[in-house]
Amino acid sequence: MQNSYYLGRQPILNRQQELVAYELLFRSSSQRNEAIVPDDFLATLDVIQHAFSTVGTSSVLGDKLGFINVSADLLMSDVLELLPPQQVVLEILETVDITPAIIERCLALKKKGFKLALDDIIHLDDTQKALLPHLNFAKLEVIDMDSSQMSALIRDLRHFPLQILAEKVDNPEQHQLCMKLGFDLFQGYYFAKPTILSGSKPQPSQMALLRLLGLINGNADNHAIELSFKHAPDLTINLLKLVNSVGSGTPKKIDSLAAAITVLGRRQLGRWIHLLAYVQQSGKNISSNPLVQTAAIRGKFMELLALKKRPRDQSFADQAFMVGMFSLIDALFNAPLQELIEPLNLNDDVRDALIGKTNALGELLNQALQTEDSNLQMNEQLPCDFDALLSAMSWANELA
Structure with a gap:
């Protein structure tokens, strides 16, 4: 049995470059700052266990928000209701099929106090647009997008009361462009690589x-x-x-x-x-x-x-x-x-x-x-x- 835990934590900053949140990430080792995730559900359960039980919310997040990736299975499960809703942003993975049942579940979780984000947006289809009124955050993966793509997406997203987050901002030029286009929040290697928290698991x-x-x-x-x-x-x-x-x-x-x-x-x-x-x-x-x-x-x-x-x-x-x-x-x-x-x-x-x-x-x-x-x-x-x-x-x- 593995006796160590590993938990990735990457800062999320606002336009004033103030820390407002962390994304909590699955990691399987302290040596490589990346994750090989064979199962999204199990990977997030691992993150939840280490962040909210092994280490503890106050140590991992302090008074900041924590973004956690959720698959469709996890979104529909009761596991989420064990988490502190006032500090958790449920980041719905791009692989989730946005069905009426998913939207109904998102509404129920929002009533419980959770915040919602949609991950890795590169375009908007009709099912995603149906979810947008219920979101608190929209995350755009900007590394492979040009300014015209980003401008078009931001224009569509500004019809909804949510914050727009630029993800994978890896250099100062990308940061300056995202600032100019009006992004609210920023995450990427330009600011900080994920820090890996590790230690011994208590039994x-x-x-x-x-x-x-x-x-x-x-x-x-x-x-x-x-x-x-x-x-x-x-x-x-x-x-x-x-x-x-x-x-x-x-x-x-x-x-x-x-x-x-x-x-x-x-x-x-x-x-x-x-x-x-x-x-x-x-x-x-x-x-x-x-x-x-x-x-x-x-x-x-x-x-x-x-x-x-x-x-x-x-x-x-x-x-x-x-x-x-x-x-x-x-x-x-x-x-x-x-x-x-x-x-x-x-x-x-x-x-x-x-x-x-x-x-x-x-x-x-x-x-x-x-x-x-x-x-x-x-x-x-x-x-x-x-x-x-x-x-x-x-x-x-x-x-x-």
């Missing part, structure tokens, strides 16, 4: 689990959590396996996600998700991965210490468990701790303890770390509760 389960942890910590309702699980069937299967293997206090096997959520309750469900994050990311079970095992023991140990310190404060104990579990998340996911905990809706006390600030939870974490020190028994001044540690180890072994 799908990693991102799904982080979203789930954010929902749990943000007190989202059960329905939202269930929907999130449904987008990650492998996680659903693993959760049900864990719940059924450890035992839920009921003789009946749990065979649905809704039942698991109901039977476990939110607090216990949160714990299974914490553990599942480690198990899923490592690809190993608790007993065969020392990092996973340490996280499980540390979380439970800190919970037991918290209950001894504040016997009637279950909330404090739950927070202690969370700090213990998350204290190794940077090692597991191989990413900065601050970056990983950012979307998790952690309260201030938990976050502060994780980033090393001194508070009650931080003190418990330090105690847990000292207990794990192999030289602990040589230092009689360090606090320790071996009964709690043995209980935590037993609990982790049961999970394995």
